[in-house]
């Protein structure tokens with residue numbers, strides 16, 4: 001096969017770090033890259049990667065000109081096993097794609113950088129990637145499987161021995177991660193908790209993970225990710241619990257990240273972990289400020305071959321075609337990631353505002369980041385300061401504006417105020433994905449725990465983040481919509 005300039009190719013350890021630092025230089029308002037060792041005062045992995053110590057690079061992507069406001073954080077890990085080499089390449093090409101398209105004004109992925117902060121470690125096990133081996137190896141020759149190194153359903157001396165696992169912990173501890181994808185390779189699967197030996201049952205003669213408190217959400221988002229990553233004439237990525245689709249294991253990142261903060265069942269979380277690793281370990285540091293950690297996390301097995309041939313990567317131009325199916329491994333996973341990032345929290349988006357007359361404007365909007373819509377309300381502030389509510393029903397019942405779905409645009413005509421400095425306030429409020437809240441027999445018996453589900457639950461404090469307030473400003477012939485976080489008008493609102 002002839003490899004053309006701009007085609008996807010395997011990037012080695014040095015090329016990945018180089019490409020990330022070039023992107024950060026080219027798009028300083030969109031991409032930041034730092035050494036995780038400096039950021040969180042972590043040691044380096046053993047040995048070296050070429051002429052220097054191996055560096056785990058922490059990358060964050062967002063439109064940093066927009067204040068954090070409602071931005072939801074998502075974490076993507078490229079690899080925990082060094083020889084599973086597709087994930088790191090997917091994440092680097094995803095970073096490049098996001099920055100380039102956003103910078104070029106392509107609005108189809110506009111929301112991913114306005115509404116989200118994407119944190120990624122393309123090479124979470126940088127040493128393993130450099131040397132193409134599964135484990136993280138210590139200077140004493142000890143080989144640690146990073147995905148058995150977390151304090152959940154694990155022996156007390158077998159956790160946080162690796163630098164990579166400590167790096168993952170620090171990312172979760174220091175951020176508020178709503179959702180995470182952790183890339184592996186060797187089979188083709190989109191899987192979710194449970195995947196540990198303390199939550200296991202037999203169904204139809206097979207071992208499966210029992211129902212987690214967030215199982216409805218996990219299963220429904222997995223279906224979306226499966227559809228988005230579907231390549232014509234290829235098998236779809238299989239979906240299900242990790243125990244069912246991969247196998248159960250002790251000390252895996254996924255069960256720890258999702259469950260360790262709330263699951264007090266026997267053999268669940270461990271807070272007595274004292275690693276035998278030669279690396280200094282401050283126990284207090286690793287078992288404080290962690291109760292907020294409970295992301296909607298998926299383990300993605302990217303491809304049957306841990307190092308698939310580049311002719312099956314797909315072509316970058318395929319991503320420009322909005323209605324096309326992905327044409328190879330890299331594109332199927334970029335589409336999967338984009339869809340996952342968007343689904344973390346529903347949000348309204350104003351499509352257009354037009355002046356109908358001197359006294360009225362028309363607002364067209366959509367609800368994004370969800371699967372189904374149960375109710376949409378448009379609230380306009382009247383002269384007494386109270387809000388009048390107008391219920392809007394989807395023209396195609398039940399559908400949010402999602403890539404897998406027909407799009408529903410809502411319209412509302414707003415009377416323009418001539419008092420209050422020509423400013424008219426309105427809000428958009430909605431109920432989405434109420435089926436995420438449905439449970440049968442969760443284990444442990446608790447309500448849904450993830451912020452992804454709680455942001456959809458009208459009884460949760462997180463729900464209010466999805467209700468957006470706007471101000472419509474008229475200046476002569478000109479109309480503008482500002483969201484409530486716009487600093488220039490915040491004071492008098």
Ligand SMILES: [Zn+2]
Nearest residue numbers: 081084184185
């Ligand atoms: Zn793996």
